[in-house]
Amino acid sequence: MSHFPALRLRRGRQSAWMRDLLAEHRLHPSDLVWPLFVVDGDKEEQPIGTLPGVSRWSIDLLVERAREAHDAGIKLVALFPNTPADRRSDDGKEALNADNLVCRAIAAIKDAVPDIGVMADVALDPYTSHGHDGLLADDGSVDNDRTVAILAQQAIVQARAGADIVAPSDMMDGRIGAIREVLEENGHTNTAIMAYSAKYASAFYGPFREAVGSGDRLKGDKRGYQMDFRNSAEALREIEQDLDEGADFVMVKPGLAYLDIIARARDAFEAPIFAYSTSGEYAMFEAAAATGAGERDAMIMETLLAFKRAGCTGILTYHALEIARKLA
Template sequence: MRRRRQAPWMREMVREHRLHPSDFIWPLFICEGEGEEQPIASLRGVSRWSIDGIVERAKEAADAGIPAVALFPNTADKDRSEDAREALNPDNLVCRAVRGIKDAGIEIGVMTDVALDPYTSHGHDGLLAEDGSVDNDATVDILAAQALVQAAAGADIVAPSDMMDGRIAAIRDTLEDGGHSNTAIMAYSAKYASALYGPFRDAVGSGDRLKGDKRGYQMDPANGMEALQEVELDISEGADFVMVKPGMLYLDIVARVADTFETPVFAYMTSGEFAMIEECAAAGAGDRDTMLMEALTAFKRAGATGILSYHALEVARKLRA
């Protein structure tokens, strides 16, 4: 077997999996203002950008061959509420950012997050019932309306990340009835109640406000078969793509989904997984670029169609160099 590995050209010739700029979706964080860049302390090298900066980032992504960006807002305190009403505002941060990218004529897909945690004062992904639990059905109604508002702003893909039961069917029906039959749905189908979301919650400003935890609706990290059930349900309800989150620590789930279903499966290298690589490299425990490329290649080896990664622009540019 070593004969196949004896020279770089031979290793290149027999390589089974390759990364390409089109494998990536680049998550971007939005803040209010103009000319604003707000570095995120727990996400080394990642910032929030005001809408003018988001438009520039989208141009950079398109130039690098990245097919889509994913938008996440840091909603101002004054606009957060128990009922997450800002999520339905057609002039909220996300909708304005979508319109900004579309009005600039950038040839890139725009994906929006369908969930209430950036808009609730309590940090949960849904509305709270009297007993403090998340009310599934009341939340689904708002999520469907939120998806419609985003589609009307120009979103190409709406991505429900909330893990409520039945929300894919409700969103699909609402989009169809609202004249947005071409708006695709990327379902966060297997989203685990992970400890790896901390920096992301810092980025969208929901971490410090979270009351309790999300284990009542996000998946138990110990479960694998349940992920296949979740994916099957979302596909049956009309999801065009499915996602596993986290990705790097759940590559077994990515592989099982890819092997079981004939549908595109995406994986999210979460903020915590991003930080693992960055902080490990900063501590001198390994070569950053080598670790990063190895990790991203593992997503492809596991069967991921695409990867959501904060490293997307950097890696896409290197791949095109």
């Protein structure tokens, strides 16, 4: 092995073209997934206070956002509904309505922009009056098995609406197997499953809950089903179980504070791994930039490259559209 001075590693950093030539990891618009919030109405845009620059969109305007994403080279958008209050209930039955807000949004996007992928969130928190991801038992806990049965039917409703990927974000045990089984039984063999396999009970979800209208409704917390952030080996068990049950892709959420989990999952499994750069992470970057604590675009780009370096196939980020345009 060469040693200094024959070996000077700085030789490879001396010019921009050489740094680009030797870069080990690169970011492309197709690496980015854009989460979009949908609200009822017509020509309706509702800015989200805790997510500066992010809005809820009515379906007609959401279609325009999907077209912008496609034109910028983004291959997949992820939809999250803010269900009207009068459609929320303890049992979240609106999730099974084939004409619900997200199903209408899926159909509209696939009709207008057929070449972009659409991913739909499978969970009950946008539909329940209590803000939890599932049905509550008498003791106030979330009933795993009753919830799984509802989630499987929710996935079918979304697949029929045209969702290319269904994404269970609820963290119930056994839901991937149940969803894969019902998709196969109903002829949706090509509908993919992106499992939120390692979803932690995190402090980084606050703005998201405001965006979908579940935060103020939440009774208690979600630590009984989302993962303990002190654990890492458990994440690998969750990922392994979801892959065994039929998940096509897996996700780690949040992203930035869990790069170690992403890296361990990449070393352990061959499956595509995604990270969700959460609403709280987005808000931190925007707040830091607003105070002059750092150069906004540089911080965002450095973080997205960190996800790729850790082993991500793709990243869900609210910065997706502007970064895709910059990359182009």
